[in-house]
Amino acid sequence: xxKIKETVVISGKGGTGKTSFTASLVPFMDNAVFxxxxxxxxxxxxxxxxxxxxxEEFSGLQRAVHxxxxxxxxxxxxxxxxxxxxxxxxxxxxxxxxxxxxxVHVCPENAMTLEDAVVxxxxxxxxxxxxxVHASLIPGEETSGRLVSRVRGAARELAEATGRTxxxxxxxxxxxxxxxxxxxxxxxxxxxxxxxxxxxxxxxRVYSMVLRFNPAVFIIINKADLSExxxxxxxxxxxxxxxxxxxxxxxNKKIVQSLSNREIPSVAEADFFENxxxxxxxETI
Amino acid sequence: MKAAILSGKGGTGKTTVSTHLxxxxxxxxxxxxxxxxxxxxLFLNPEWNDRIPVSVIYPExxxxxxxxxxxxxxxCRFNALIAGKALTISMKEICHGCGGxxxxxxxxxxxxxxxxxxxxxxxxxxxxxxxxxxxxxxxEFSGVPLIDRIRTMDRTEALQIIxxxxxxxxxxxxxVExxxxxxxxxxxxxxxxxxMKRTVEMLRTMKLPxxxxxxxAGMGDRGVYDYCRDESIDILGEIPFSLExxxxxxxxxxxxxxxxxxxKEYRKIMDGMKRxxxxxxxxx
Numbered sequence: 001x002x003k004i005k006e007t008v009v010i011s012g013k014g015g016t017g018k019t020s021f022t023a024s025l026v027p028f029m030d031n032a033v034f035x036x037x038x039x040x041x042x043x044x045x046x047x048x049x050x051x052x053x054x055x056e057e058f059s060g061l062q063r064a065v066h067x068x069x070x071x072x073x074x075x076x077x078x079x080x081x082x083x084x085x086x087x088x089x090x091x092x093x094x095x096x097x098x099x100x101x102x103x104v105h106v107c108p109e110n111a112m113t114l115e116d117a118v119v120x121x122x123x124x125x126x127x128x129x130x131x132x133v134h135a136s137l138i139p140g141e142e143t144s145g146r147l148v149s150r151v152r153g154a155a156r157e158l159a160e161a162t163g164r165t166x167x168x169x170x171x172x173x174x175x176x177x178x179x180x181x182x183x184x185x186x187x188x189x190x191x192x193x194x195x196x197x198x199x200x201x202x203x204x205r206v207y208s209m210v211l212r213f214n215p216a217v218f219i220i221i222n223k224a225d226l227s228e229x230x231x232x233x234x235x236x237x238x239x240x241x242x243x244x245x246x247x248x249x250x251x252n253k254k255i256v257q258s259l260s261n262r263e264i265p266s267v268a269e270a271d272f273f274e275n276x277x278x279x280x281x282x283e284t285i
Numbered sequence: 286m287k288a289a290i291l292s293g294k295g296g297t298g299k300t301t302v303s304t305h306l307x308x309x310x311x312x313x314x315x316x317x318x319x320x321x322x323x324x325x326x327l328f329l330n331p332e333w334n335d336r337i338p339v340s341v342i343y344p345e346x347x348x349x350x351x352x353x354x355x356x357x358x359x360x361c362r363f364n365a366l367i368a369g370k371a372l373t374i375s376m377k378e379i380c381h382g383c384g385g386x387x388x389x390x391x392x393x394x395x396x397x398x399x400x401x402x403x404x405x406x407x408x409x410x411x412x413x414x415x416x417x418x419x420x421x422x423x424x425e426f427s428g429v430p431l432i433d434r435i436r437t438m439d440r441t442e443a444l445q446i447i448x449x450x451x452x453x454x455x456x457x458x459x460x461v462e463x464x465x466x467x468x469x470x471x472x473x474x475x476x477x478x479x480x481m482k483r484t485v486e487m488l489r490t491m492k493l494p495x496x497x498x499x500x501x502a503g504m505g506d507r508g509v510y511d512y513c514r515d516e517s518i519d520i521l522g523e524i525p526f527s528l529e530x531x532x533x534x535x536x537x538x539x540x541x542x543x544x545x546x547x548x549k550e551y552r553k554i555m556d557g558m559k560r561x562x563x564x565x566x567x568x569x
Contacts, residue, residue, distance in 0.1 A: 015296010040452035041480040100383030139487035142455035173295040174321035177426040196535040198324040227535035260506040
């Protein structure tokens with residue numbers, strides 16, 4: 001069986017254009033599965049507008065549940081919980097509970113039990129470009145890292161079952177658990193950045209995180225004309241680290257307009273992309 | 286008043302709005318809780334007075350005492366312990382620090398040690414205002430312990446501006462908890478609207494009063510405005526989109542070059558925030 005190649009698009013800083021870039025790649029990827037791993041701000045499906053064909057609930061963790069009729073009020077749960085998840089009346093403050101089971105262990109009356117907590121949903125949609133796996137974390141929930149792993153797992157299963165050779169992933173911002181879960185074991189990582197101090201600073205942080213996993217790395221400079229100086233700093237950083245700058249995309253109001261029209265930028269503004277060396281960039285990826 | 290500035294979608298302008306408010310109202314404490322990617326100091330150029338390490342615990346196993354009963358590994362819900370026939374090891378990055386393994390160890394072979402996952406710094410910005418900023422070390426999974434540390438710090442300032450993480454997951458909830466008010470910074474695009482709806486859902490669940498600031502106004506579409514009208518959400522102010530502003534932001538230039546009209550808009554936003562929190566407004 002052919003090895004399935006996984007490409008992840010991340011950014012460090014939010015709002016640099018991860019989703020616009022990912023969506024722009026989509027129509028040009030033959031035989032691929034697409035996945036949106038930005039589970040607490042999922043937007044890829046807005047541009048790919050598919051039909052949901054499957055839906056599953058995701059319970060990434062268990063949480064403690066207090067049974068007041070068994071409770072003797074001894075307070076051992078409260079004293080043992082390191083997450084501050086037990087309230088004064090020994091009921092559980094769900095958002096703080098990590099499901100460690102310490103309270104279950106110390107309770108002499110079996111008044112604490114662990115129960116599955118649904119924290120999100122995973123969807124499989126059919127789009128004209130191929131299948132899309134996406135998810136939504138219930139707002140305010142945790143374990144986004146685990147939900148990301150589930151989305152990637154579902155995309156891989158789907159690729160294997162349908163004989164597809166590539167997976168393209170729209171990743172989350174930041175450098176924490178959700179991003180680490182998105183890039184672990186991926187073949188290549190595209191970092192979409194912008195020439196702003198925040199963009200550069202966050203690029204450096206996310207790059208040093210990504211290095212630990214040793215994928216092929218590419219940098220895309222979006223809104224490249226915002227600052228010539230910072231753009232040069234990004235190019236210097238890329239050169240020093242031997243990372244190819246795949247594309248420099250200048251700011252263009254038409255791109256914003258195409259997003260407002262829910263159109264894929266590389267399709268709506270095909271000439272613009274063509275002039276930026278889009279074909280060559282696609283081949284490199 | 287503790288006001289959380291948040292967004293759902295990244296890059297809509299949380300830090301721009303937070304830092305401008307901090308600069309215009311130097312009584313305010315600016316708190317950077319976007320600990321994965323803290324950027325406020327790039328604009329506020331503080332002088333740091335204090336740098337406090339933030340640690341979490343992890344188990345260390347004394348394999349001379351360990352009888353390899355595997356109780357610890359069986360108990361750990363996070364798979365942070367691997368128990369072999371002759372050796373038990375802990376994986377400190379995965380450990381959540383619940384303390385369960387030592388509770389179930391029959392031979393007293395587990396001790397907890399601390400490791401640093403980031404720093405909280407305190408200082409004074411170039412505008413003379415106080416700043417606290419948390420920064421998670423690269424490679425760590427969760428910034429929540431840093432946010433929790435900041436929340437327990439002595440903060441007496443009457444006005445506090447909390448620059449929060451993007452998204453709606455646990456770090457955002459941790460940053461917003463305990464605030465009197467939330468301000469959602471959004472932009473008029475379908476992505477920002479979709480993410481903002483999730484933020485609204487989160488804030489309604491948390492029963493926190495909130496209002497909206499629209500950044501990059503003038504580009505995109507009307508979706509965000511229609512949504513705010515339908516949901517009766519106050520729009521406190523609008524920052525117009527301009528390439529000039531974007532260019533100034535890019536190089537870290539801020540208030541010094543901001544037009545009087547824009548300064549007025551920020552004052553209007555602060556006035557709206559204070560009134561929303563049930564306090565007297567400010568002169569616009």
